[in-house]
Amino acid sequence: MSNTDYLRLSEHKIFKEACDRLPKDVNKPQNLIALQESVLFTWDFSNNCVLSLNIKAARSKEGDNIIHQKLVPDHQPLFTPELLIVNDSGSFLAVAGPNGVLVIQLPIRCPPYGAFKNNEELVACRSFALDERLLCFSETIEVRQVKFHPGSVSDCHVLVLTSDNTLRLYQIEKNEALNIGEYQIGKKPSGMFPGTKTPFLDIYGENAVDFDFAFPEIFEKKPLWEDLQDLKIFNKEKERTMTKLKNMQSKASDKIIPIKSEQPKTNKNEKKTEELLWPVFILRGDYSVYSIDIDLNNRFDPSLKGPYPMSKLDLTDDAACSIICLKTTPQIVCIASATGTLINSILLNSDLEKKRKYQRDYNRFVEVPDKELFVFETVELELGLSILHEAEEDSKYKCPIFLHKDESKSSRYFASHGAGVHTVNINCVEALHEYVTGSEDQSPSSDIFNNPSAAEYLVCTKTSASRKSNPVIGFAVYYEPTSIISLLSDGSVVTMALLSAPIVPKSEMSFLEKDGEGEVKSPLKKMLNEPFDQYIQKILKKGSSRPLLKLSSTSSNTPEECYDLLQRAAQMFREEHFKNFTKAREELEKRGHTLTLLKQAQKKELSNMNNSKELLRDKAEYLAEKYEDIKDKQDALLKRCEQLIMLVSRKKPETSDAENKFMEDMEEYSLKCTSYQNAIDKLKNKNKYQQVKIENWKSNSVKKVPVLGEMQASIIKTSLQESTQKINNLMKQVNEYKTKFNLK
Numbered sequence: 001m002s003n004t005d006y007l008r009l010s011e012h013k014i015f016k017e018a019c020d021r022l023p024k025d026v027n028k029p030q031n032l033i034a035l036q037e038s039v040l041f042t043w044d045f046s047n048n049c050v051l052s053l054n055i056k057a058a059r060s061k062e063g064d065n066i067i068h069q070k071l072v073p074d075h076q077p078l079f080t081p082e083l084l085i086v087n088d089s090g091s092f093l094a095v096a097g098p099n100g101v102l103v104i105q106l107p108i109r110c111p112p113y114g115a116f117k118n119n120e121e122l123v124a125c126r127s128f129a130l131d132e133r134l135l136c137f138s139e140t141i142e143v144r145q146v147k148f149h150p151g152s153v154s155d156c157h158v159l160v161l162t163s164d165n166t167l168r169l170y171q172i173e174k175n176e177a178l179n180i181g182e183y184q185i186g187k188k189p190s191g192m193f194p195g196t197k198t199p200f201l202d203i204y205g206e207n208a209v210d211f212d213f214a215f216p217e218i219f220e221k222k223p224l225w226e227d228l229q230d231l232k233i234f235n236k237e238k239e240r241t242m243t244k245l246k247n248m249q250s251k252a253s254d255k256i257i258p259i260k261s262e263q264p265k266t267n268k269n270e271k272k273t274e275e276l277l278w279p280v281f282i283l284r285g286d287y288s289v290y291s292i293d294i295d296l297n298n299r300f301d302p303s304l305k306g307p308y309p310m311s312k313l314d315l316t317d318d319a320a321c322s323i324i325c326l327k328t329t330p331q332i333v334c335i336a337s338a339t340g341t342l343i344n345s346i347l348l349n350s351d352l353e354k355k356r357k358y359q360r361d362y363n364r365f366v367e368v369p370d371k372e373l374f375v376f377e378t379v380e381l382e383l384g385l386s387i388l389h390e391a392e393e394d395s396k397y398k399c400p401i402f403l404h405k406d407e408s409k410s411s412r413y414f415a416s417h418g419a420g421v422h423t424v425n426i427n428c429v430e431a432l433h434e435y436v437t438g439s440e441d442q443s444p445s446s447d448i449f450n451n452p453s454a455a456e457y458l459v460c461t462k463t464s465a466s467r468k469s470n471p472v473i474g475f476a477v478y479y480e481p482t483s484i485i486s487l488l489s490d491g492s493v494v495t496m497a498l499l500s501a502p503i504v505p506k507s508e509m510s511f512l513e514k515d516g517e518g519e520v521k522s523p524l525k526k527m528l529n530e531p532f533d534q535y536i537q538k539i540l541k542k543g544s545s546r547p548l549l550k551l552s553s554t555s556s557n558t559p560e561e562c563y564d565l566l567q568r569a570a571q572m573f574r575e576e577h578f579k580n581f582t583k584a585r586e587e588l589e590k591r592g593h594t595l596t597l598l599k600q601a602q603k604k605e606l607s608n609m610n611n612s613k614e615l616l617r618d619k620a621e622y623l624a625e626k627y628e629d630i631k632d633k634q635d636a637l638l639k640r641c642e643q644l645i646m647l648v649s650r651k652k653p654e655t656s657d658a659e660n661k662f663m664e665d666m667e668e669y670s671l672k673c674t675s676y677q678n679a680i681d682k683l684k685n686k687n688k689y690q691q692v693k694i695e696n697w698k699s700n701s702v703k704k705v706p707v708l709g710e711m712q713a714s715i716i717k718t719s720l721q722e723s724t725q726k727i728n729n730l731m732k733q734v735n736e737y738k739t740k741f742n743l744k
Helices: 013-020 132-137 224-234 236-251 352-361 429-437 523-527 532-540 559-650 657-703 710-740
Strands: 033-036 039-044 049-054 069-073 083-086 092-097 100-105 122-125 127-129 143-148 157-162 166-173 176-184 208-213 217-221 273-277 279-284 289-293 320-325 332-337 341-349 371-380 402-405 412-417 420-425 454-460 472-479 482-488 493-497
Touching (some): 013 482, 033 083, 033 472, 039 083, 069 100, 092 143, 100 132, 100 143, 100 157, 100 166, 127 176, 143 208, 157 208, 208 320, 279 320, 320 402, 402 472, 412 472, 420 482, 454 493
Parallel strands (some): 069 122
Antiparallel strands (some): 033 039, 039 049, 049 069, 092 100, 143 157, 157 166, 208 279, 217 273, 279 289, 332 341, 341 371, 412 420, 420 454, 472 482, 482 493
């Protein structure tokens, strides 16, 4: 396995095919790699299709059976792709370039390897071209950024930023791409540089270059009567213009068709409705940040807010190129410039006084934001590895920088550019999160921002002296395990693992005893306050970063440059690397000696505690026996006291109140018993009387003989006579028939 390919992706055929067919004139960074749920996507320039590979399945035991698939769109793009982006659900893939956007509908993944369409090698996919006539054939409009809207329920909304300061929202619905909204976020360019699509506004930095989605916010839609009050207070100029228009309309009512001027119903019983909106933060070339809340259902017209006030920011001549909103609390917004300057800021609520102050300077068509960006640090990236004895150049290396989030660690993000890949760790995120989630009485610590962010050079593709670079044309983060995947313009693939020790939460460090003021008591415990592995990591990470060098294979480096690179590496290892290891060894020895002394002290303390335990056990047994003896004596004394009280009470001449009450109760119970006895005797006598009655009734019922009455006897006799007569008649008829038929 190569030390520059941790995931062994270069062994798979997908990169062999993609890298062999890369254009040879690529001289700027691009994003031709997308990764979602362990499925990697890249573009095949020869066949104009998307290549996909399940990395997780390819790295398993059955990896030899895994093949990469070709996703062929039914509508071929009419532009050169420079960006691949896939939505969160893995249902759509956007292929974008400066002259167009193509959305490919991905098939459903099937077992056993999670491939598309039963693991077939060639898969035909439905595709949708977004405004093909406008984006592909326009001489003035260029695509700047494309992203899927995270607030889409069906994950089918695409937001496109174009060079005419317009955000275009598309929806893939019913097998067609619909343009459902266009939002102007600035002035439209009035002119272009000859032979290019670059507007003149780019010189002044008034053109939008990038956007990103912030955390969703709950938007309370006020009733109409409250909106009218806000208009009267904050928008008096607009109200005056409306009255002027109404006056003009009344004067010229006979010439033009009147416009409906009915006042809306102001029902004060109307309730507020809440909407969940995803603010879109827009970056312009002059570092100004705007935002717009786009409703996917078009229930209200979005308003542009900005520019956001930015504190402690010294604007330079460099142009901003990228913005990213990290998933931190509070939210951190990072801005990158073309010369490698990173600006880290926090999104905070602004004061009402500041809002009123900025209200006068803002354009009336732009809403004043209720938040501001607090810039707490700037980070300078080394774009190109510097070598020894190099002449200082006045002009810095400039190239577009793409910022990428790290879903496994919210405080970390990556920057890919023409000179390689950087990783940036913002160390104040944990302290900020603790302050925000803490109690309201907690005051902010003064050392929250004292620990600066750490920028590490992971992959270097250019030296500062060389003019030719090996830009990164594809970057993605893989999370099983956490590692980066970089595709370079010369066709090489670089994968690196990002392993870091877990940070021990402060709540689990129970061995630290603090006094009432919150300070550590002993110096030893103060030394043990920070986890030792983090302390060693800080020592080893000090000094210049040591990136992986992947220069362009086509560039011809002189022997002097190669020798200077070798000398720089040797000097770096000699002065920083080995020195840090020596210091780490000394700290390990020091910590080992301290732990040895601590172990001996703890052993001595354990022996003392065992002796004290035996003494306490003997004393506890003695006290238990003494307690039992005292308890027995106490029980005997209680019995004697009871007997004495009984004897004293018996010798009294008059009865006590308790005895009198007892006698009264006994007399009452005696009377009740007598009454109960009389009632029982009565019941017994009644029972005997009833028994005698029952016996007499039984004897009388046995003696009775059933006798028919005269009427019943006469009725029976008449019925018998009639029956006899009928029988005789029948006998006569039978005899007659016998004689008739000679049956005798």
